[in-house]
Amino acid sequence: MNSAKHPDKIHKEVPCPFCCLLCDDLVIQNRAGILKVRENGCSRAIAHYEQVQPEIQPTIKGKVVTLKDAILHISNILKSSQHPLFSGLGTDVGGLRSTLQLADKTGAIVDHMHSTGLTRNMLVLQDLGWMMTTLTEIKNHADLIVFAGTDAVSGYPRFFERFIWNKNALFNKNTGGRKVFYIGENLDTRPGISPDGQQPVTVQCKHEDIGEFIAILHATLAGDKVNLENLSGKRLKELKLLAYHLTNARYGVLVWAPGEMDFPHAELTIQALCEMVKFINRSTRFGCLSLGGNDGGVSAVNVSTWQSGYPLRVNFNNGYPEYDPSRFSTDNVLKNNEADALVWISSFDTNTRPPKADIPVILLATPATEPDFTPDVFIPVCTPGVDHAGYLFRTDSVVSLPLKQVRVSGYPSVKHILDCVSGLI
């Protein structure tokens, strides 16, 4: 199915769609359809770009069919479905627009594969709000960076290289002197060592205990009476050190990754972080950054919000959008048998797995995807930013980048498939 026509070419300034940092300085070589990351790609980018694409065909229940028949079959499943669920949603802005249009038409529920993390943030935003900052602001201004429950690099490999240990900065002339703190456990803190060897400070803490630690820190900053007797000497020292640096930062940044705070009511921990940052802003400047929303997650939140009014977990079944961040999660919808067909979309990462479900499953995923069951329909799709142009939002939800095509693929795009299906319904 792969087209044989491959221009041999070096592509410069290529935006990488494989995490929500969207680094746009990659140099990619295309030699006879085989991609090689020549410059600036992290290991994740290399793994994705350089993965050899298997040549496979669309299938219905495992049997090879034409693309046309597969599309027809999808439209038949959706026509007879009362409550479809569109999830995964690993696609670009164009694909998301088509998804939402079809969801509106078919009365579907819409969710994203990473929405568990994204929803934690939304609950905080919808309850008390926050004070945020963006990547360029951090790169040029920050003098203190606190990572809570994340080391950034495990999920977003070039974070330190691009935004913390950058040589040039507009306002902070001594980026090497940036203070780095970690709060959490099992974090890779090595990237936090400054170019001239300054060690970061790590507050060892279970992720579910971060909220409590922050509450004590916040109270300490506020000068409230706090009972510190239960704290160990080490913890007390860390608390005082952190309190000192938070107060004396000129432009501090607090980073969390909602997807990595995987415990019940993690949104309350995020809220504690946000409320502390609000408090610090009474006397100095401080901003938050959330790291999350790979696989088009940040784009999905944005497109869903501007089109429906709600940031995902939206149900169009009554003819208008209804929002319930708990009931309309993919897990709950499947568990409660609220859907009778599932469309799972994943056009970036081959390692994502569609959930198993006892309903017809339509899989629009990268050709190397290996589901551990036989979906009713599987159409291998091409990847935005590799096989076709498009747009994605970055983790800060402000900047969106134009994706480029660096390879010619014989696989259809998610947008193409969904628009065809839409035309048949």
Add this chain to the structure above:
Amino acid sequence: MYDPIHGINGEQRNIYIRDGFITTKPATSVRIDRNYDLNDMIIMAGAIDIHTHIGGGKVNIARMMLPEDHRGDPVARTAITRSGSGYTAPSTFATGYRYAEMGYTTCIEPAMLPANARHAHMEMADIPIIDKGAYALLGNDDFFLRMLASGKDRSLICDYVSWIINATKAIGIKVVNPGGISAFKFNQRKLDLDETNSHYGVTPRQILITLARAVRELGIPHPLHVHGCNLGVPGNLLTTLDTIRAAEGLPMHLAHIQFHSYGTEGDRKFSSGSAHIAEAVNANSNISIDVGQILFGQTVTASGDTMLQYAGHRHAHPNKWVIMDIECDAGCGVVPFKYRDKSFVNALQWTIGLELFLLVNDPWRIFLTTDHPNGAPFTSYPHLIRLLMDRSFRNDMLSTIHKQAAAVSILGSLDREYSLYEIAIMTRAAPARSLGLQNRGHLGAGAAADITVYKNLKNREAMFAKPVYVFKDGELVARNGKIIKVINGSTHILKPEYDKGIEKTLKNYFDKYHTMKLDHFKINDDEIVAHGNGNIIVQSCM
């Protein structure tokens, strides 16, 4: 017919539409496909909103944070329209339908952050029917402030301003709290007109005059669009008067001036500055304004002015708010707010806006806005028009607000009632002229057939809420306040000239300091078309 650009004030005429445009009377041999009998009806060009926050990052944050706003106002899908939701911060489709249903055919997003421009255009692509445009925000961005601080040549600054308009696909330049959004990032909490930004050592006055000059030198039709210093601060009427002087006679548009017209008189140290402001506006023909009228009820304030939105967060209702520093470029603040008619301050804000409408003489220089959604959602325009056209209705409303506010206001003594001709000026002819939209806002041959037809009802609110017919580009898109056909509007942009040499400097700057490449920051014409929002219309510079 009311067509102020041609001086037509309530005359009976025929209009001919051909291929989306208004045309002269065709030869008798030409077959007319369709006739609309508009006897006894009021005909105006499609209305134009020059300042309405309809698309981009802060609007989307407002939507995200207010599910309660949307639950009460669901919009069901129909055979031809998409579903949506939202009262104060409606979804994109609902925004397009509601504007079109009210007879509005062009809307300008007033605060497009260059760093967020692509997002703004993507959202606006999903606003159907109406034409769109946007002002790019400058005056808090590092590149400009750096140039200003280092005394860079005027022509270089012009090149940069022009480059921004080209790169972000804008139709004008807006400045919000000049230098103040930047100053807030350096922990300054207020910035008066002659106070210096601590990092760059430049003042709002310098920023204003520099940008106003650049706008004029580039021939950008719309004057520099200014959201001044000290928004919402009691006593800011003095800042506003100083700002008018700071324009030094150059064209300048003062946005949502109601929020900048406050005195400090009285027991509560909060009073109306409308008389002073109106006097200054009347005396300075280089100044135009839009009002930013507040109307009572729940809304959400969304602004680039982080400094004052932060200060205002204590009044958030419900109690949640967002402040964001953005990309060494600008910022945004979103604070939900409820205006109460029984609050002295809110009631006085209501009277101040109306006083300004009635005291400013020249309808060509004052535009009807609520600074949607900051003062009220745009769907309250028909109510606002009735307040302007119907003195007894206005006085009835005045009698229901906070007693002391009503007592100190001069509103009750103002007899003026806007005529249909004046409404046509302030909502069509004047905005089109101010924006430089050549073929919009009038009904002469060559104009786009954006036409709104009303029943001549005594209740002006009912009349303006549901026009009988709305034509967009010659297509009948709404009938009796309901969408009957969905088309895509166009995006109006400018392409002022500039010396391409500036891109060299900018490329180096982006490579060193930004987190995206210069080429990716720039938006191509193709992108806007590819997003699906019809086509691009390049308006000409003067």
